[in-house]
Amino acid sequence: MKLELGYIHIHDIQLAAASKVENGVLYVDAEAVKKLVLEDEQIASVEVEVAHPGESVRITPVKDVIEPRVKVEGPGGMFPGVISKVDTVGSGKTHVLKGAAVVTTGKIVGFQEGIIDMSGVGAQYTPFSKTNNLVLVVQPVEGLKQHDHEHAVRMAGLKTAVYLGELARSLTPDETETFETLPLKESMDKYPELPRVGYVQMLQSQGLLHDTYVYGVDAKRIIPTVIYPTEVMDGAIISGNCVSACDKNPTYVHQNNPIVHDLFAQHGKTINFAAMVITNENVYLADKERSSNWSSKLCEFLGLDAVIISEEGFGNPDTDLIMNCRKITEKGIKTVIVTDEYAGRDGSSQSLADAHSSADALVTGGNANQVITLPKMDKVIGTEDYVGIIAGGWDQNKHEDGTIDVEIQAITGATSEVGFNYLSAR
Amino acid sequence: MSKLRVVHYINQFFAQIGGEEMADYKPEYREGIVGPGLALQTAFGEEAEIVGTVICGDSYFNENLEKATAEVLEMIKAAKPDLFIAGPAFNAGRYGVACGTITDAVKKELGIPALTGMYVENPGADMFKSSVYIISTKNSAAGMRDAAPKMAKLGLKLAKGEKVGASCEDGYIPNGIRVNLFEKERGSKRAVKMLLAKINGKPFTTEYPMPDFDRVPPCPAVKDIAHAKIALVTSGGIVPKGNPDHIESSNATHYGKYDIEGVDDLTSDTYATAHGGYDPVYANEDADRVLPVDVMREFEKEGKIGSLYRYFYTTVGNGTAVKSAKAFAAEFSKELVADGVQAVILTST
Numbered sequence: 187m188k189l190e191l192g193y194i195h196i197h198d199i200q201l202a203a204a205s206k207v208e209n210g211v212l213y214v215d216a217e218a219v220k221k222l223v224l225e226d227e228q229i230a231s232v233e234v235e236v237a238h239p240g241e242s243v244r245i246t247p248v249k250d251v252i253e254p255r256v257k258v259e260g261p262g263g264m265f266p267g268v269i270s271k272v273d274t275v276g277s278g279k280t281h282v283l284k285g286a287a288v289v290t291t292g293k294i295v296g297f298q299e300g301i302i303d304m305s306g307v308g309a310q311y312t313p314f315s316k317t318n319n320l321v322l323v324v325q326p327v328e329g330l331k332q333h334d335h336e337h338a339v340r341m342a343g344l345k346t347a348v349y350l351g352e353l354a355r356s357l358t359p360d361e362t363e364t365f366e367t368l369p370l371k372e373s374m375d376k377y378p379e380l381p382r383v384g385y386v387q388m389l390q391s392q393g394l395l396h397d398t399y400v401y402g403v404d405a406k407r408i409i410p411t412v413i414y415p416t417e418v419m420d421g422a423i424i425s426g427n428c429v430s431a432c433d434k435n436p437t438y439v440h441q442n443n444p445i446v447h448d449l450f451a452q453h454g455k456t457i458n459f460a461a462m463v464i465t466n467e468n469v470y471l472a473d474k475e476r477s478s479n480w481s482s483k484l485c486e487f488l489g490l491d492a493v494i495i496s497e498e499g500f501g502n503p504d505t506d507l508i509m510n511c512r513k514i515t516e517k518g519i520k521t522v523i524v525t526d527e528y529a530g531r532d533g534s535s536q537s538l539a540d541a542h543s544s545a546d547a548l549v550t551g552g553n554a555n556q557v558i559t560l561p562k563m564d565k566v567i568g569t570e571d572y573v574g575i576i577a578g579g580w581d582q583n584k585h586e587d588g589t590i591d592v593e594i595q596a597i598t599g600a601t602s603e604v605g606f607n608y609l610s611a612r
Numbered sequence: 613m614s615k616l617r618v619v620h621y622i623n624q625f626f627a628q629i630g631g632e633e634m635a636d637y638k639p640e641y642r643e644g645i646v647g648p649g650l651a652l653q654t655a656f657g658e659e660a661e662i663v664g665t666v667i668c669g670d671s672y673f674n675e676n677l678e679k680a681t682a683e684v685l686e687m688i689k690a691a692k693p694d695l696f697i698a699g700p701a702f703n704a705g706r707y708g709v710a711c712g713t714i715t716d717a718v719k720k721e722l723g724i725p726a727l728t729g730m731y732v733e734n735p736g737a738d739m740f741k742s743s744v745y746i747i748s749t750k751n752s753a754a755g756m757r758d759a760a761p762k763m764a765k766l767g768l769k770l771a772k773g774e775k776v777g778a779s780c781e782d783g784y785i786p787n788g789i790r791v792n793l794f795e796k797e798r799g800s801k802r803a804v805k806m807l808l809a810k811i812n813g814k815p816f817t818t819e820y821p822m823p824d825f826d827r828v829p830p831c832p833a834v835k836d837i838a839h840a841k842i843a844l845v846t847s848g849g850i851v852p853k854g855n856p857d858h859i860e861s862s863n864a865t866h867y868g869k870y871d872i873e874g875v876d877d878l879t880s881d882t883y884a885t886a887h888g889g890y891d892p893v894y895a896n897e898d899a900d901r902v903l904p905v906d907v908m909r910e911f912e913k914e915g916k917i918g919s920l921y922r923y924f925y926t927t928v929g930n931g932t933a934v935k936s937a938k939a940f941a942a943e944f945s946k947e948l949v950a951d952g953v954q955a956v957i958l959t960s961t
């Protein structure tokens with residue numbers, strides 16, 4: 187399966203009378219976006235705002251971040267099984283508005299939304315301080331239950347990203363990049379000398395607002411399976427979860443999965459990036475055992491020599507991570523795991539909730555309990571009403587001078603467990 | 613600004629007094645720089661000055677630990693340093709223990725910033741790495757050129773009260789305190805590089821060595837459950853509505869203890885969850901789903917259990933440091949035992 191990504195570089199977003207892309211500027215008709223979002227009867231109101239890198243702006247509580255893309259050649263459309271029909275995606279051509287993102291916020295859904303600061307110390311911790319963000323401030327109708335609220339906001343973000351992506355359909359990309367994964371036998375024949383490397387991605391599926399969707403299927407209900415890495419670039423996996431903001435994978439990170447990209451960078455040179463396996467992180471022991479049995483069995487079946495395993499979330503999923511690592515290692519396959527840490531505010535506690543000697547090669551996204559002080563911002567998109575109760579905040583963490591103390595747990599993407607960020611710990 | 617005053621500690625060998633035959637050498641204070649102090653002084657440049665050097669034989673120190681520590685401390689105190697540096701001891705075992713002991717004493721008893729240096733396998737490293745900063749050095753004195761700038765840099769930071777970076781940034785032996793840092797390459801790229809090294813049998817360093825995991829074997833079954841006093845404890849965050857003790861939704865710093873005398877059922881009007889890690893709808897509708905008071909009361913009436921303990925203990929398990937959880941339980945378990953509780957039902961989420 188071969189996919190060409192065509193990047194149209196966006197260096198600015200402006201609200202305008204008509205939506206279009208011109209000279210690297212994404213112009214957005216806010217009224218058109220509002221109309222689109224308000225099609226959902228569960229949404230009472232929506233505001234459309236813009237946040238640029240370097241501005242004194244805070245976005246909170248952030249639910250999801252999505253990159254606008256459009257399929258211009260090949261089967262299917264963006265977010266198959268959710269927005270588009272359920273065709274198999276990942277081949278042909280896709281255009282990307284690189285440098286732009288849709289960010290969803292509004293009244294809090296659960297407790298685990300995040301903070302994106304566009305400048306100051308907080309900006310260093312979130313990758314989304316570098317993107318030009320179109321922010322949807324979505325307010326639900328009265329009395330909407332949390333899970334329905336989450337669904338409504340999720341769909342609003344995806345629909346808006348698709349609407350913006352469409353603007354790139356007929357544009358000529360500034361830059362293109364091609365990714366190809368061959369079927370099993372052809373791949374073995376083409377690179378007989380190179381080690382066969384796979385990627386095992388663990389998808390957050392603890393349930394109760396901790397859900398991820400694959401072609402529209404709740405990942406709780408999947409058995410580990412194989413996916414072409416290019417399928418995720420077309421939105422085959424989307425985020426529907428409210429895990430702590432620092433280490434959940436927003437949809438943007440699925441679309442741009444950095445492990446996929448960095449393995450492709452070595453593909454055909456030092457490794458044969460042969461396969462990608464997705465598995466889940468359910469809460470029942472039988473599910474954990476079944477899924478780790480299957481993920482290790484698939485790695486063996488695919489004839490892999492080595493894999494990278496990434497986690498999403500922390501605590502309970504640490505057990506899935508260690509089970510996957512142990513069972514895949516027992517198959518004689520070399521492993522590197524990617525996770526983050528909850529070592530306490532002083533960094534002195536044990537970092538993970540489970541451990542095994544097979545996990546001898548670990549990359550960490552850093553200690554999520556580290557406390558930082560965020561400066562007062564000139565403008566807040568959304569509301570700071572929840573900074574004390576989101577995961578990573580605490581009662582009265584906002585001071586009279588407007589500064590806010592938080593654990594970096596509350597900052598969107600700070601300790602990414604697919605290695606999308608630069609933070610680490612020793 | 614005047615230069616920071618530094619006192620340096622070395623053994624008889626590095627003071628060029630002699631080898632093993634002179635290891636009984638008693639503590640001596642000399643003004644200024646002796647031996648390896650020169651390399652440290654060069655690394656300090658104009659910022660600090662080694663004002664004096666304490667010399668002590670390794671055998672003397674280790675065989676007269678308390679006395680020698682007191683004597684050496686007195687000499688250091690008299691020199692009024694802003695910073696104390698011992699060694700580096702490289703892979704010399706007794707010298708390493710002496711450096712660790714005296715550095716620890718200077719830090720704790722004199723309250724003066726202090727550090728030492730040694731090879732990671734020096735027995736002194738394991739003994740003192742969690743109490744003092746130990747710069748990681750090579751295993752022989754040939755590593756002085758490499759060690760001196762690192763010791764000087766971290767020493768200046770400590771003396772000035774500046775923030776110490778992660779072990780890999782400031783060159784000290786990991787001390788169990790996890791410190792964040794920004795890497796030059798993103799995590800995914802570091803993972804690919806680590807995997808390539810592992811595939812090719814080349815050395816690599818894990819970013820988090822696996823801890824010794826604390827696995828707790830379950831207690832034997834309660835023999836006479838029909839007469840046992842049973843307590844409910846939860847990490848599912850069930851609290852009286854309004855969360856009176858403000859237990860955090862994640863990384864809880866404390867727990868709550870609540871009286872349930874006369875409570876037969878937790879209702880949506882009286883109890884809710886403070887937990888930030890799951891959809892609260894179902895727990896808030898009926899908190900018995902997480903903390904089964906209703907069923908325990910039925911069992912109590914039916915005589916299936918002796919009694920339900922009068923209080924329940926609760927916290928939020930979401931992202932809460934293992935160390936905190938352990939401390940909570942160590943504290944309230946004493947109350948449970950004192951009140952004659954024989955078994956605990958521990959519920960999560």
